[in-house]
Each structure stands twice: as C-alpha cells, then as structure tokens.
Amino acid sequence: MYSFIFELFWMIFILSMFIPFFKAYSQKSARETLIRQLEVKRKSRVITLIHRQESMSFFGLTFGRYITIEDSEEILRAIKLTPPDMPIDLILHTPGGLVLAAEQIARALVKHKGKVTVFVPHYAMSGGTMIALAADEIVMDPNAVLGPLDPQLGGYPAPSILSVLEKKNINEIDDQTLILADIAKKAMNQVMDFVTCLLKEKVGEEKAKQLAETLCSGKWTHDYPLTVDALKQMGIPVSENMPQEVYQLMDLYKQTEQRRPSVQYIPVPYRGGERGTSQESRKNS
Template sequence: MEATGFSIFDIFWLIFLMSALQPIFQRKMLENMRARQIAKLERERGSRVVLLVHRQETMSFLGFPLMRYIDINDSEEILRVIHATPKDKPLDIILHTPGGMVIAATQIARAVKAHEGKVTVFVPHFAMSGGTLIALAADEIVMSPHATLGPIDPQLGQMPAASLQVVLQKKEPKDIDDQTIVMADQGAKAIAQVQATAEALLKDKLGAEKAREVSVMLSEGRWTHDYPIFAEHAREIGLPVSTDIPEAVLQMMTLYPQPTQRQPSVEYIPHSQPSQGGRRAH
C-alpha cells in the first residue's frame, strides 16, 4: 500500500483554514463567557441584567476605525427586553457608551423610568451624552471611582446647539448666513426638548425645582460636550450616585475587549490579588 502524505500546499491550506476559523471560535468563546457571567450576576442580584456596550470597531478589510453609538437598533432591543421583564423584577443596566441618537436614548430612558421594579445603572468606565440621559432615569447610578457621566447638551452635526445661540448674541442678523440662523433656531428647540426630557426623568427623585435646576445645568452648554462628570461631582449636583460597584460588573467589561489590529498601547503582566478575588487591573 502506498503511503499518502501532506504536501507543502496541504500544510499551507491547513494553516490558512485554522487562521481563518480562529476568530470565529474566539468570538463564540467570548459570547459563551458573557452569557455565563450575565447569568451569574442575575442569580447574585436577583435581577434582569442588560448591557449596552459600545466599542470602537475596525472594518475587517480596510481597517478604518468606526465608533459605535446608541442607535434605533439599540433602543428596539432594550425596549423588547424591558417589556419582557416582569414589572416588579429589578433591572440592572450596564452602560459603556459615548452617547448617540437623542431619540433612541430618550426611548430607552422613558422605558427605564416606567419600569416598576428598581432600576440600577452601572457605569464601569463612562456613559456620556445619551448614556447619561439613560442614567438619569434610573433609581440609582453606581459608578466606579474614576468613571464619568457627561453633559447632555444637544449637538447639531459637529456644532454644539448652545454655541449656535452665542453666534446670534454676538453678531447682527444681517451678518449671519441663513443656514446658521436656521441651525441656531433648531438648536434652541433641541436644548428645550432635552431639558424637558431630563426634568421629567428627575422630577420624582429630586423634586420639581431641583429637577429643573439639574436638567438646565446638564443641557445648557455650561461645559464642553466631553466634560467628565465624576461621581463626587454628580453627587454634588444632586444625582443618586454611589461608587459601590460590584467586582462582577468590572470583570464583565473584560469580556468586551476593544477590537483592534494595532499594537496595544497598554501592556502589563497580570498579578493575582487574593485579597480582592484575583482582580486584574485594567
């Protein structure tokens, strides 16, 4: 009998096939690990756990970075989950997002506020803009010590709506082009709408007067749109914030790694810390 062996081309194609399938296997493993971690957290807290996590993603062929935001697909998914959750069951939402569409964030926030069970929003790292709007609807916001919320002032394209009002104040109408005037008008309406939404979300928790004060503060353009509001500042403002974030929530974020084809900018050797359950610093 003549023995058959692998040629160099067979070995090449085997390596190529394994390389091609490896990302699929890794993704499946991550998905299974996430599902187990979510189930574990739900058992521990007796709640329904929902994650809204946005990472910068890279196109598979051209390699251009794309930042994901809150969109209509997100709001549809979360609204379905909340609708399917028993009314009195606690709801835990883990947020990691730069924000996104106002209409989508508003839909999620209204559904969160309407849920009869206690709603806790966890912010491991940051929940800016529309993410902050969602957090305002929760009964409690739990942040890690260096996590941030952010202002909810509307943006029209690349322009802050509040800054367009400054143009009207500093220039004569005859010196302003029609497009800027129209955008400033839309910006004023957008600010009023976001203020009203935030005020409605906060009124039951803070009272009418304080809710109006906080909603104006967050939406009027007092700060730049990327201004970080840390936990102590959020408490000073009057938001129901604590920093007692569960270790399991922080560990959950390790299962949502940043997809990248670049050389990592942060590297370290993980060391176990028995006193803290072997937590890794990230």
C-alpha cells in the same frame, strides 16, 4: 513537496478565517454565563449596553460604536420580556449616540415598575448620561464619569450655535445659520424638558429644572467629565458599590487586539505585602 506546501497554505488560510468566529463564540458564551451568574445573585434582569472599538473578520477592520435605534429596539425588547416587578440592572459603557434612541431607552426604564439600577464602570457620556439619569439608582466606579447633555447639531453644540445670534447682527447672519439656530433652540428645550422629567421624582421639580439647565446649557464642552464627586455636589445621588462581577464582565469586552498593545500590565490583583517583598528582593540582589 510543492503540493504539500500548497495544501498547508490553504489549511492555514481557512483556519485563519474561522478562528475569529470560534473566538467570538467563546467570548459570547463566557459573557452570557457571567450575566446569568449576576442575575441569580441580584435576582434581576441584567442588560448590557457596551460600546467599544471592535474588530471584524480576519482582516482586522475596526469601527467605533454608539447608541443606535437598533440598540433601543433590543433594550426595549429585553425590558418587555422582564416581569414588571423584577429589578433591571443595566451595565452602561458608551460615548453616547442618537438622542431619539437614548430617550426611548430612558422612557422605558422610567416606566418599568421594578427597581432600575445603572452601573457605570468607566464612562457613560451624552446619551449614556441621559439613560443613567432614568435609573432609580446610579452606581459608578470611583473614577467613572458621566457627561453634559447639550444637543449636537451637524457636529456643533446647540448652545454655541445659539450664541452666534447674540454676538452678530441678525442681518449679518446667513439663512442657513439662522435655520440651524432655530433647530438648536428647539433641541435644547426638548432635551431640558425631558431631563427635568427624569429628575423631578428624585430631587424635586425646582431642583430638576436647575440641573437640566446646568447639564444642557453648554456650560462645559460636550466631552467634559462629570466625576462622582461633581455629581454628588450637583445633588444627583450616586453610589459607589460596584459589584465585582461588573468588572469581570467588562474584561470580556476587551479592546481590539493590535500588534503592540497601548496598555499592558500583569492582570492579577496585588496584595499590599507583595510590593514590599519585590522591593526587598531587588535590594538583596
């Protein structure tokens, strides 16, 4: 009896180790199938850059993700494998990340001769916004947002570091802050120049400089949401024709499972008449 229980325990333990791998493989296959369907429909190369909190192994450890050099390496390779005249569709969902990596991706997209479309189903902040601005067309969900592009140094916005020089006598500022301010000024100039280059073909050089100043000068906090309406008012062309396949693909990148989900709903689309029917049923009961 004890031997059977012991063997059963080890079988369950071994299965618990392999189930996450089987589940990950199944999800990967489902993602690739849907990506291929979207490619056939749009006659394009579909690339995803999706960062969410993910779970690793049976311990359930989680970690946040952001744009890294590894991401830029993979995307540059995908672009290189794409014929020059083939359109590229990039599905973007990210809080941002390394400026170097984001710039590399943006430059590669600009150089691609085929049409580049960036789809933003939820948000693309910071470096994600920089990548979106490199596209020939930005397609966003009506409730999706982009974000400001002010560089961050040591956890502080570059414009805020520079403001210290305006508010204090230079003799009262320590050397480390002065060095940081010098780097902050260079970083801001570099990002503004790059954003101007990204936008000048779309809106003209003078308008591009104005937009770069607005996005990079620290007018807002770094997590300020730039909505579709706000982007249109700024003069950045944005479309809202999001393919349904993009939403379906996002469903395959679910947040890590927890003991009690933070958000819960019945995951089916409702028709307008169903609400009235349910209300009528409650009245009759």
